Amino acid sequence: MTITYKSREEVPLKEKWNLEDLYINLQKWEEDLKMIELLANELKTFDGAIHNGIQLYQFLTTQEKLSYKFNHLFAYAMLKVDEDTRDTTSQSLLERARALSVKISSATSFFLPFLLSLDEHTLKKYIAEEKGLTYFEKDLFESFRYKKHVLSKEQEALMSQFGEALSAPANTYAMINNADIKFGEVTNESGEKVELTRGMYSKLIEDENRDKRKEAYKAYYKPYLQMKNSIASTLAAAIKNNVTTSKIRNYPSALEKGLFADNVPKEVYENLIMATKKHIAPLHQYSEFRKEKLGLDELRQYDMNVPLVSGVKQVIPYDKAYDIMLRALAPLGEDYVNTLKDFKKARYFDVRETPGKRSGAYNLGVYGVHPFILLNHQDDLDSLFTLVHECGHGVHSQLSSQYQPQITARYSIFVAEVASTVNEVLLINYLLDNEENEKVQRHLLNHFIDKFRGTFFTQVMFAEFEKLTHERAEQGEPLNVEVFNTIYETLLREYYGDTIVADEEMKYGWARIPHFYRPFYVYKYATGFASAIQIATNLLKGNEETLYNYLEFLKSGSSDYPLELLKKTGVDLTSPEPIKNSLAKFKELVEEFSSL
Template sequence: MTTYDKRQEVPEQEKWDLTDLYTSETDWQEDVDDVLAMASDLQSYDGNINDGASLFSFLKTQEELSYKLQHVFAYTMFLSDIDTRDSHAQQLKAKASQTAVKVSEATAFFMPFLLSLDETTLKQYLQEEEQLTYFEDKLWKSFRYKPYVLSKEKEELLSTLGESLSAPADTYNMLNNADIPFGNVTDEDGNAVQLTRGMYAKRIEDEDRDVREEAYRAYYKPYVVLNNTIATNLAAEVKTNATIAKLRGHDSALSQSLFDDNISTEVYDNLLSAAKDNIQPLHDYTAIRKEKLGVDELRQYDLNVPLVPDMKVNISYDDAYDTMLEALVPLGEEYTKVLREFRDKRYIDVRETAGKKSGAYNMGVYGVHPFVLLNHHDDLKSQFTLVHEMGHAMHSYFSNKHQPQITANYRIFVAEVASTVNEVLLIQHLLKETEDPKMRKYLLNHFIEQFKGTFFTQVMFADFEKQTHERAATEEPLDANSLNELYESLFRTYHGPTLVFDEEVKYGWSRIPHFYRAFYVYQYATGFVSAIDIATRILDGDEQTLNNYLQFLRSGSEDFPLELLKKTGVDLTTPEPIENAMKMFRETVEAFKRTEY
């Protein structure tokens, strides 16, 4: 059974056991009280850290607080997500958020204090207190920011402007999620109804081209009408990023964004250039799409419809899980043994029920275990979602098991590696096992579309971000016309000459919320190609790569992301990993073209 009317109908084995976190709300409240008491204690250190002992005492208390706060927040998030209509759960979540704000306020003084120290003083503190060795690496990594810290007065000024500086992102979020009025489409009874995002996602994949076109034009209508407003808003965001980077002494907004992960702009530029150098297979696929759809002119609203009719295959959750375990055998006995236990120990909330949060995610809770939320349907799409989220969960499990709390959380830059390695292993396993040519073609099409969305589309977005910030830095115009022209030019570059452009294409940039989180999306692409490179070598039987990859899963954030990946054999300062991924993409496109049913 795929869906249930009530959560009570779902088998216990397919629901989270939240007693692993707290056995009662009373226990949860005790931790809330402890966190608030520790926050008050931490605030008393403001102005009173003057030697190694007091520095260690502050950091140790802060880590203990962080441990409890994560549990406090996770518990309420999980309660709320299993039924978003539960008002009591929402109240607990709000209380957890308020607690987190108080903690943030209590500890806000510390980073400015740390960066006000000179290097000699910090070294002295480390020599005075032997137990500070545990925090030493974190302290020095934080200390890297010192050259980019402004005077006390300027930092205070920027802090007071924080809400104003976030206004473009906040404005776009409200506009895009609350106020956007989509156009009308025709329902099954011939009536005009206003399009919703959920409707659009289904209609843009409809086999009826008229349905797709109508949905496409209705979806883009508000972005066309509001073009100047959204352009002015994005320009403000981009100019703010460029200005703050300049004020702090960074070479660019890009270098400022990459600084935290210790990544050079060379990696970003290498990604863009390598993608463009290997763009031909994507152009070939676009041409294949036109041929398969049998259209005189391929339009943007033709790019999402599946080229192979959906395979209506019924795959139970247990069968999907067992297939995943078979597909991941190349990762070794320990990996599959632990993964098998996740199902038995109720680490996964499986089924869609009324009020449950949509989508899927993994959250690793240090000191407990990963919690995975699914909305599982017994189909192929859910099977791929399962294997993706369990990749995240296993990364969390191994990092939390082998790392101290301070380095257990892996960074966003490497977050998609483990999930994508799992997906590659699954699809290769399914391709190897299937004897049905239609299923084979469907799987190849699925992988191509994943490649296109996770790599090429994200690189195109990254290219757009880089060029808009460069224009802001040199005070070139960033108005509706210039943004439209830039986006349309990039869309042509990445999609090739087969596509015939509608007027709406150039407005595509205005619907991307990630542009208000500068230089974030490129990490999807780097994580994807890293995973392709690693998975390919594991499937080729490279034992050294397997051992290195398993160590990578255990490493959390004990080193910077590029260094962790280098230990797996992936060096993103060179074009080689991207070219290896492009080779797989090219071969997949060719296999798709050859396969007939």
């Protein structure tokens, strides 16, 4: 049984991350804040004063020094807030860090318009004058790609002032979703009514008792229905902000703005949706099979996560989960496994759910320090997969930081999901290969199908929701509760079929998705999953070339565009093959499971 902690103080030290690796005390944080403010003021003095390579180099090195310090400062504030989102002291640190971010943006807003006012010949002359600029050369010329999307110096200065206001919808939703939200009540094992938590929900929605699932489902959605208008307002504002910014910056659409940094053609996004819908039949069949296997007259949303193989619910304590992970990832080599052993010893993790702690899980790589990994571990199979997933991100961060200079150490989100999902595919293969009990094997197969469904199909559905809602905003059409409900419910039917009977809560799924406040992000889970299936398949064949290329990919940071980095691993997402292969794999899994 999972241990429930009533406060953060109860959690053992070894299961809490060590933020002293960032700042030994608050005084050091305050000292860095003052230093960053001085550096920001110094950067301002370069406005109109860059006339040669030496001055350009001085500006860029000062900016990189500031960036290094600010990333540490912001990471500390964010991690402190996420430990307990109710803590006003931590909130204050984060607010000050955000305000400082706006000040930095304002101080440097002149630079991109200045850079793009130069011709290529002048920039090359500056680089010839100051050899140190070769470090920045690729980045400088990459900026020219943005030329038609950068405004005048005065307009950029004005836009930088709106940074905090434009992020307000996302920040407001984060506070609603993490700090303010109160779920309904559920009945505990003693028959008492207790307030539902997210951690409890993830367990109860898989309970074999249908009444418990229904009760948890209703309690979980209760606050989202109560706050539907407020949440619809924050989401509509976030979408409209993005659409407006895209227009101001001369992008053909918000979608193309979202794909521009990664240099991904919109066809990759659109083909992902089209290919998935074209081959959606196995997912519909799986819904029908689920209804039949559960012996239900009506399949409801709260029936979609209960395991179809009963009596094999596994309790996997955190330490055991970690050991399983180390064995499962052996195909990635001894160095990879040893890196993860070091992660645990050095307390890079914050493991347990506690009141006020941010929900979910993430990895935050901090250049010059190390990754910090937030978990809400529940001692179950899902938590094992989450651990393996986030450690994929963590090692990716670690290796990119070790092998890349600061300027290219931070990898694109597009490639991030590859590293995490390769780990998940290796884990499921390890678990299936090392399980002799046929019933447990069926349970694991069922679990992987549901994981596939959530990481691939659901994310593609979310990606289409984003596309459709942004297109409505671009056409000047209203966005409100009814519009979001209609779009979301229609997509649910298209993706999951008519087998599922709709209830009032089902169409409000959009209200609980924080990723919608990071536009055109979720599709990367699906492309990452498809890429990972291909890479992991080759790794499991013992292909040494694949292993070498994949580890090189993990060390590459952002040294090339994401699609190019993936091509080096043997995955070409500009072709439909990786997507088609993944969909064929899903069909194969459903057929195998159905036959059992």
